[in-house]
Amino acid sequence: MSAVPELRITLAGAERVVAGGTTYGDALEADGRSVIAARANGELKDLAAAVSEGDVIEPVPVGSADGRAIVRHSTAHVMAQAVQEIFPEARLGIGPPVENGFYYDFDVKSPFTPDDLKRVEKRMREIVKQGQLFSRRAVSDDDARAELAAEPYKLELIGLKGGAGSDDGADVEVGGAELTIYDNLDPKTGELCWKDLCRGPHVPTTRSIPAFKLMRSGGAYWRGSEKNPQLQRIYGTAWESRERQDEYLHLLEEAEKRDHRKLGAELDLFSFPDELGSGLPVFHPKGGVIRRVMEDYSRRRHEEGGYSFVNTPHITKGHLYETSGHLHWYKDGMFPAMELEGAEYYLKPMNCPMHNLIFKSRGRSYRELPQRFFEFGSVYRYEKSGVIHGLTRVRGMTQDDAHIYCTREQMQDELKSLLNFVLQLLKDYGLDDFYLELSTRDDSDKFIGTAENWETATEALRQAAISSGLELVPDPGGAAFYGPKISVQAKDAIGRSWQLSTIQVDFNLPERFELEYQAADGSRQRPIMIHRALFGSIERFFGVLVEHYAGAFPPWLAPVQVVGIPIAEAHAPYLHDLAKKARERGIRIEVDASDDRMQKKIRNAQKSKVPFMLLAGDEDIANGAVSFRFRNGEQRNGVPIEDAIDEIVSAIERRVQV
RNA sequence: GCCGACGUAGCUCAAUCGGCAGAGCAACAGUCUUGUAAACUGUAGGUCAGGGGUUCGAUUCCCCUCGUCGGCUCCA
Numbered sequence: 001m002s003a004v005p006e007l008r009i010t011l012a013g014a015e016r017v018v019a020g021g022t023t024y025g026d027a028l029e030a031d032g033r034s035v036i037a038a039r040a041n042g043e044l045k046d047l048a049a050a051v052s053e054g055d056v057i058e059p060v061p062v063g064s065a066d067g068r069a070i071v072r073h074s075t076a077h078v079m080a081q082a083v084q085e086i087f088p089e090a091r092l093g094i095g096p097p098v099e100n101g102f103y104y105d106f107d108v109k110s111p112f113t114p115d116d117l118k119r120v121e122k123r124m125r126e127i128v129k130q131g132q133l134f135s136r137r138a139v140s141d142d143d144a145r146a147e148l149a150a151e152p153y154k155l156e157l158i159g160l161k162g163g164a165g166s167d168d169g170a171d172v173e174v175g176g177a178e179l180t181i182y183d184n185l186d187p188k189t190g191e192l193c194w195k196d197l198c199r200g201p202h203v204p205t206t207r208s209i210p211a212f213k214l215m216r217s218g219g220a221y222w223r224g225s226e227k228n229p230q231l232q233r234i235y236g237t238a239w240e241s242r243e244r245q246d247e248y249l250h251l252l253e254e255a256e257k258r259d260h261r262k263l264g265a266e267l268d269l270f271s272f273p274d275e276l277g278s279g280l281p282v283f284h285p286k287g288g289v290i291r292r293v294m295e296d297y298s299r300r301r302h303e304e305g306g307y308s309f310v311n312t313p314h315i316t317k318g319h320l321y322e323t324s325g326h327l328h329w330y331k332d333g334m335f336p337a338m339e340l341e342g343a344e345y346y347l348k349p350m351n352c353p354m355h356n357l358i359f360k361s362r363g364r365s366y367r368e369l370p371q372r373f374f375e376f377g378s379v380y381r382y383e384k385s386g387v388i389h390g391l392t393r394v395r396g397m398t399q400d401d402a403h404i405y406c407t408r409e410q411m412q413d414e415l416k417s418l419l420n421f422v423l424q425l426l427k428d429y430g431l432d433d434f435y436l437e438l439s440t441r442d443d444s445d446k447f448i449g450t451a452e453n454w455e456t457a458t459e460a461l462r463q464a465a466i467s468s469g470l471e472l473v474p475d476p477g478g479a480a481f482y483g484p485k486i487s488v489q490a491k492d493a494i495g496r497s498w499q500l501s502t503i504q505v506d507f508n509l510p511e512r513f514e515l516e517y518q519a520a521d522g523s524r525q526r527p528i529m530i531h532r533a534l535f536g537s538i539e540r541f542f543g544v545l546v547e548h549y550a551g552a553f554p555p556w557l558a559p560v561q562v563v564g565i566p567i568a569e570a571h572a573p574y575l576h577d578l579a580k581k582a583r584e585r586g587i588r589i590e591v592d593a594s595d596d597r598m599q600k601k602i603r604n605a606q607k608s609k610v611p612f613m614l615l616a617g618d619e620d621i622a623n624g625a626v627s628f629r630f631r632n633g634e635q636r637n638g639v640p641i642e643d644a645i646d647e648i649v650s651a652i653e654r655r656v657q658v
Numbered sequence: 659g660c661c662g663a664c665g666u667a668g669c670u671c672a673a674u675c676g677g678c679a680g681a682g683c684a685a686c687a688g689u690c691u692u693g694u695a696a697a698c699u700g701u702a703g704g705u706c707a708g709g710g711g712u713u714c715g716a717u718u719c720c721c722c723u724c725g726u727c728g729g730c731u732c733c734a
Contacts, residue, residue: 218729230661599695602694618693
């Protein structure tokens with residue numbers, strides 16, 4: 001028989017024997033469309049790679065997480081090829097897959113224009129249609145250097161091979177044990193069309209890319225450091241099918257419609273007057289109602305939760321922030337000092353130091369711990385101009401900030417009940433899909449305090465997080481300089497995650513402020529401090545709620561809960577009467593007595609996303625009734641006035657969405 | 659802060675290759691009195707983001723500043 005050796009592999013749980021030289025594609029009978037790669041013993045492989053003795057082989061479907069990443073990575077290659085064909089002087093950076101898509105960085109003489117992107121995309125479609133083969137080839141470091149002599153960034157990556165730096169996407173290029181280059185070959189002639197240093201794997205041919213679209217371009221620092229030169233990044237998206245891509249693009253459209261900056265202007269909630277400066281919002285009456293209701297409810301819950309309310313000023317002499325360490329660790333994030341009477345005054349970037357002064361204002365007993373101070377505290381931070389973004393990233397904001405002073409023994413229970421409190425309150429505002437992130441220190445020197453304290457605090461947070469039963473995602477190195485934190489990430493109505501509440505344990509500030517309480521044995525002990533912002537900031541949470549509800553707030557939060565619409569002018573007094581009764585029950589109601597047609601009034605109320613419209617004409621008046629129109633266009637006619645008011649009051653009190 | 663795009667009426671957008679700035683909606687006034695998403699007519703509204711420059715003349719071309727948008731970096 002043949003001299004070709006036989007190999008034993010495991011496929012779909014069953015052992016099989018195949019001839020040497022069999023590829024993963026052969027073994028899986030993969031079509032290169034629905035199955036685009038293989039997983040052998042856990043490692044992703046090209047379909048064209050040969051199987052090895054003992055391989056346990058699984059297919060990688062194009063629509064799986066791995067499959068999508070491969071498609072996206074391959075699309076990034078196609079894009080880079082197109083870019084270099086159109087702009088031969090373009091040098092390559094890196095081109096990894098990312099969530100929902102991919103990017104590739106290029107060093108080009110001038111940044112890409114939208115028109116450039118169109119040209120690149122057009123060329124990409126030609127390449128995809130041509131069905132170029134992705135062909136893998138191992139190279140030695142020296143050969144790679146010679147082949148890529150014209151690609152300085154790739155040369156730098158070769159130098160990094162095996163090194164640390166895997167957090168910047170570079171490992172996509174050089175992450176493997178050996179360097180490999182992927183050649184893109186013409187399927188008819190076998191001619192080399194393009195090549196790139198790459199770990200792989202890739203789809204078998206460019207035809208295996210079912211759907212893609214270039215999205216946008218922008219500057220990006222080489223290897224993520226602002227000390228490095230800035231390259232030009234092009235972002236694209238790619239999917240396993242046209243349908244999935246359309247769904248994704250539709251989601252983006254939906255997100256755009258919900259943009260709180262847009263809705264904030266449309267619904268007359270808030271604005272950013274240029275005169276005030278960037279990142280400084282003002283809330284209009286309608287936004288003001290929402291804020292007030294949000295805050296009132298929060299205050300009530302905090303009162304029930306055993307918090308004490310405190311108030312502190314917006315500016316302070318610098319000494320306070322020397323004590324706290326902010327002027328040392330955080331000066332770049334603060335507005336510069338104002339010189340007054342020989343002292344330097346600073347706008348406050350955080351409330352905690354002032355709360356510490358309140359704790360310190362007299363001797364404290366263990367009997368009064370845990371002591372929970374709460375404040376809607378306004379803080380000002382000098383955010384760099386390029387990062388300011390609507391209400392989610394501002395320079396002046398109000399934190400719903402609390403600081404809890406407790407003993408070491410109390411810390412664990414306090415954290416558990418705190419997390420519970422936070423989650424319950426967020427649910428009341430209509431968010432109910434959460435996960436947690438545990439941010440811990442790493443080796444960086446930006447973290448202060450003893451390793452032992454960090455360990456204790458981290459472990460206490462971890463326990464609290466675990467007891468919540470929510471998914472816990474580690475975030476090494478993400479902690480504040482003074483202590484570890486849990487952040488609550490909430491998913492909104494269209495599945496986007498927002499970082500909201502943070503809970504941080506701090507051994508450091510009590511130390512710096514020399515905070516003490518007297519213990520039962522008469523000794524003086526240092527309390528532990530827990531920092532906690534629930535909304536994060538009111539502005540940010542406000543923005544999140546606008547997007548979550550797409551501006552259609554549930555009745556309890558809606559700035560106007562009811563609009564009364566007379567069928568004709570003569571019916572207005574009847575609605576004014578009704579409105580008076582409703583206001584007595586605490587309902588925010590307006591009667592639209594303008595000259596507009598009834599249909600126009602409905603349209604206006606609908607556009608302002610009012611939860612309830614109450615219409616009244618001759619028929620209703622004859623019956624002492626009113627007719628509902630709801631946001632979804634449904635109506636219910638002839639409802640007795642008292643019943644209508646009861647129904648609205650009930651919806652408000654139960655904080656339900658309608 | 660860095661790279662890029664952009665800034666015209668309250669909003670959404672036209673126009674001017676350097677020669678008196680235009681529409682819809684909103685606002686205001688009047689007419690009309692209507693049963694579930696836009697009645698009709700009229701009026702008013704602009705230092706074309708701000709400042710400087712080039713020019714006989716700048717909203718238009720150039721520079722600076724401010725602001726917005728998309729990225730990067732950052733986000734205690």
